[in-house]
Amino acid sequence: MTYQYHDESIVKNLAEHTTFVFGSNMAGEHSSGAAKIALENFGALKGVGRGWSGQSFAIPTMNEHLQQMPLSQIQHYIDDFKIYCKNHPKNKYFLTSIGCGTAGYTVEEIAPMFKGISHNVIFPASFRPFVEKTLPKLNQKFLHTLFNEERIFSAQEDNSMLDQLDLSDNEISLAKIIVNTQMYPNDSNGRDRSFEIEDILHNLKAKAIQFPDALEARFIIGGAVLATLELYNINESDFIDAWTGIHEIAPPRPAHKAKK
Known part of the structure; x- marks a missing residue:
């Protein structure tokens, strides 16, 4: 499956029908990284740690106590995002490297969770090997x-x-x-x-x-x-x-x- 990719440079504006997707905490503090960019430039709201607001969409990777969420729980929120993308096919979604900053996970742990998502997602370039390719045979x-x-x-x-x-x-x-x-x-x-x-x-x-x-x-x-x-x-x-x-x-x- 082939997707669009961005070079992971900092962006402060996107086309009208493109949503900025960032990793958040459930407290909705948005105090650093992509979450801060979402707050300052894409309409993210303080106290809203999950889902759509303004021109942004929050995927929780940390809980309300600002602690790392288990990968299984993050997968649940990513699965919800997959459904959201599928149900809003006219929009595009500019996905940042959620969970790979303050939350402390690696691209290798997070990126494979997005496999099979609809084509209206623009991925970070570092996610490419994990969303396009199937696992090889073990030999x-x-x-x-x-x-x-x-x-x-x-x-x-x-x-x-x-x-x-x-x-x-x-x-x-x-x-x-x-x-x-x-x-x-x-x-x-x-x-x-x-x-x-x-x-x-x-x-x-x-x-x-x-x-x-x-x-x-x-x-x-x-x-x-x-x-x-x-x-x-x-x-x-x-x-x-x-x-x-x-x-x-x-x-x-x-x-x-x-x-x-």
Whole structure:
């Protein structure tokens, strides 16, 4: 699916039928970043932290206490925005990098939530790899290339090093999603995932897939494995099959293509 994109420079005016879409908090403070721009230039209202006002549309990424919302809750508000866009096809929506500033999430975590949205959205350029392309198949080469202690640790410090790997553009985008998905010690919803990660590492070790001995290193890589399992909706046995080259794992079907 092909969309329009903007270069993410600061804008203070848009065409009449184009709405400025920004990440907000439920208190509607609009005190910084794109929210402040929306307040000063696009009719956003103090105290209105969700939905349409003036020439703007607020998508909450932080709660009324100015704390980061779980990704699952942000997805709910994005799904509402998808419906709004579909029901107002004559308008265009200039989407900023919601959740990727004060809220503290990464593009890799937020952008895929917008997949399947209607074509009247103008995306930030950084969202492009995540809204246009489907996930690639998981195969032995990809897993052996990414799941290396030095590479995982280096990528957490600097995602740009992943661009140098011998992987396709789509696989590099997948690698960035995996590396940036928070799993250890707690996931983005605040859940302790250490027991799940320990089970995964035990099952992989039983199949002679050995990761570092140092506890923190093992758990960081185990968290990346868990992120992969959840992203592809697979279990350890599937991962092992892909790791050993028995077969490739197809990506899950996008939700918007599910049978009604």
